[in-house]
Amino acid sequence: MRDWSPDHPRAKVMARKRAAIVAAAEQAFVRDGYAGSGMESIAREAGVSIMTLYRHVRTKDDLFAAVIESACHPVDMEESAKIEDAMKKPLADILLFIGVMFQERIRGPKTTHLLRVVMTEMRRFPHLGELAYNGLINAHVERLDAFLSTREETSDMPAERRRKIGHDFFERLIGLDDYRVLLGLSAPSEQSIRSRAEIAAQELLAELERDGRAPGTQEP
């Protein structure tokens, strides 16, 4: 990604065009993959001529790398807001919410396509795999750990132990359905997603109880 000084005479127009290019490229790459997307059609979808496209990016590889890297960042605004909002509810509810959200995201169409593209181009861009794992999965694991470290029920437990039960929580959200989705078979039902999240949450709370903590809502 080429960039100019921010006080360039026509910086605003160029920034707008660049944004259009990146957006169009992301859509194209995630939808049709690297080989399936032509520079000409990307330019057309961005409402820009091909020469303008090449004034903004040095090569197709550069454009691709930039797009995928940005697409792997899960800094979703509305979602963050919803999470903030949910933080005050009982732990069980929060876990359920996180569990459902994570599954919907990891198996949603955009992530699915992105994962396929990353797997295809992993040889050409060796760091893409780690990037995708960190952005699409690890980020959630660490976010949960950070949350648990602030939560009354779990703030004073050994960090290692906390990390493990958090990790196991996500572990239980992954299953055969993930292979089904990646391979283009039918996506799991909403009820199936919910049930999986319930089990994972229940198990985490049971672990806390085993540690002598009081999760509050377990069968006696």
Place this chain on the structure above:
Amino acid sequence: MRDWSPDHPRAKVMARKRAAIVAAAEQAFVRDGYAGSGMESIAREAGVSIMTLYRHVRTKDDLFAAVIESACHPVDMEESAKIEDAMKKPLADILLFIGVMFQERIRGPKTTHLLRVVMTEMRRFPHLGELAYNGLINAHVERLDAFLSTREETSDMPAERRRKIGHDFFERLIGLDDYRVLLGLSAPSEQSIRSRAEIAAQELLAELERDGRAPGTQEP
């Protein structure tokens, strides 16, 4: 894949060459993907001229489809033998064996590469996803179900219930590690694989116990 009558004058030579072509193509496609494998290099690796290659297959697409379809069939001979051998041991041992074997296969380098190729070419060949899921995953689930239906401990239980606990067994063998492997990060340790298989086996036996069956080796 073109084929000739088996009583063709030079059928044997041609069959040998065809086998070499398919073998070379499978190796190339699984290693380098569809776009990454050239017809010329496939021919060279098969020890055959490019024109001979084209006398055996109509087009690159045909060759690819044939190769992937055959590669998704998990009819492993030595493995079947090992399974037959293990069938007489206690159920817990058998489950452990199956659990370890399944994980090693599903996350092994060949399957991993195959899955990536399938995901890449799924748009071009829409049935590939189902093919891969059936061959690489469903086949194991159904094989376990068939086995359980012959096993004394489980032969007389409702088929639906049996199917479910068998399915759940594999469900527990899948986890974050699968994403890690698909994305090219470090593969899970042998010990981690074993531990996961143990938990899955334990849970299956616990379910049986809950049904009022006697698995034999559970903590009281």
Place this chain on the structure above:
DNA sequence: TTACAACGATAATCAACATTATTGTTACAC
């Protein structure tokens, strides 16, 4: 041996696509 079809080697064809060159137009700062 002999005829024939498969084979090998190599060049030719063909299309797709990334990248560059050319040229005239346009929008913005001054």
Place this chain on the structure above:
DNA sequence: GTGTAACAATAATGTTGATTATCGTTGTAA
């Protein structure tokens, strides 16, 4: 208004790789 640099439109270049054509060679069945 005017100059300048980004822009659009289009053609040109170059490469890659699949597929085909040509033609002389060779193995095999009769």
